[in-house]
Amino acid sequence: EVQLLESGGALVQPGGSLRLSCAASGFSFNKYAMAWVRQPAGKGLEWVSAISGGAARTDYADSVKGRCTISRDNSKGMLFLEMNTLGVDDTAVYYCVKGDTFVTSYHFAYWGLGTLVTVSS
Amino acid sequence: DIVMTQTPLSSPVTLGQPASISCTSSQSLEHSDGNIYLSWLHQRPGQPPRLLIYQISNRFSGVPDRFSGSGTGTDFSLKISRVEAEDVGVYYCMQATQFPFTFGQGTKLEIK
Numbered sequence: 001e002v003q004l005l006e007s008g009g010a011l012v013q014p015g016g017s018l019r020l021s022c023a024a025s026g027f028s029f030n031k032y033a034m035a036w037v038r039q040p041a042g043k044g045l046e047w048v049s050a051i052s053g054g055a056a057r058t059d060y061a062d063s064v065k066g067r068c069t070i071s072r073d074n075s076k077g078m079l080f081l082e083m084n085t086l087g088v089d090d091t092a093v094y095y096c097v098k099g100d101t102f103v104t105s106y107h108f109a110y111w112g113l114g115t116l117v118t119v120s121s
Numbered sequence: 122d123i124v125m126t127q128t129p130l131s132s133p134v135t136l137g138q139p140a141s142i143s144c145t146s147s148q149s150l151e152h153s154d155g156n157i158y159l160s161w162l163h164q165r166p167g168q169p170p171r172l173l174i175y176q177i178s179n180r181f182s183g184v185p186d187r188f189s190g191s192g193t194g195t196d197f198s199l200k201i202s203r204v205e206a207e208d209v210g211v212y213y214c215m216q217a218t219q220f221p222f223t224f225g226q227g228t229k230l231e232i233k
Contacts, residue, residue: 035222045162045170045213047222059220062122095169106217107160107175114169 002026002110004096009115016086020115022079022096030054030074033099035108036081038092038117048094049081053102063089086119093117123147123216127225133233140201142228144214149194151218158217161190161199164227165210173212174199206232 008020020036035050049070050059058070069082079096093114099105124147134140142161150157159177162170172181174190177197187202201208209232214225 044227045215045224047224050220050222061221104217105222106156106158107172107181108162108170108215108217109172109175109181111169111171 002098004098004110004112006094006096006112006115009094009117011118011120012086013121014087014119016119017082017084018086018117020081020083020094020096020117022112024077024079024096024098027098029072029077031102033101033103033105034072034079035097035099035105036070036079037095037097037108037111038090039095039114040092046092050099050105051079052104053099057103083117086117088119090117091119122221123150123219123223125214125216125223125225127212127214127228129228130226131229131231133231134204135233136206137203140204140208140230142199142212142214142230144192144197144199144225146195146197146216150216151194157193159190159192159197160215160217161188162213162215163208163210164213170213201230204230204232 003025005023033052036048051070067085071080095114096112097108098110126145128143161174164170173184178190189200211227211229213227
């Protein structure tokens, strides 16, 4: 059974940094691309970033480009999102999502429960 | 970026009656490999989204056959043949043809 467990969400001041983690299990982690999708409270979904199975390719939404870095540790089945210079607009639940191919994702079939990031002074 | 526009944004329906949601993309979703990567997701309050349909019309594992997807090019739709109580929540279309992946605004399905 595919399981994705996010952690690292917290209350952080504007301008601060945070590292989100996602522990994956139930599948061959190194064979699949992964992604982060976020959702502000009461609002819609926004794709944030994606990484290929071997980490050779990374992609970012313009809203986080230059401030966030996606990475993975295939030996540990872990996905990460390093977030810097956080602003109030980054406040959201962040979901870890499993892709369906090695290179990219064509649909998001498996989602974690999410971790809440709150940016506030 | 490809903009995904859903209509309606809210849909009150009667149990047992059909429901339909439309999704229009600002440009063709045909990928260079010839496929169209348009999917539909359903989100209940307090839960993560759940994949219903992928590549326009393919039901994901475990999705009831009352859900169906159709469309081509830039116009797509999700149909529920007979709405059940568990179908309430917000429905999103999503394109994964081109980065950045984008979602529709969401359509809230509620029971009359």
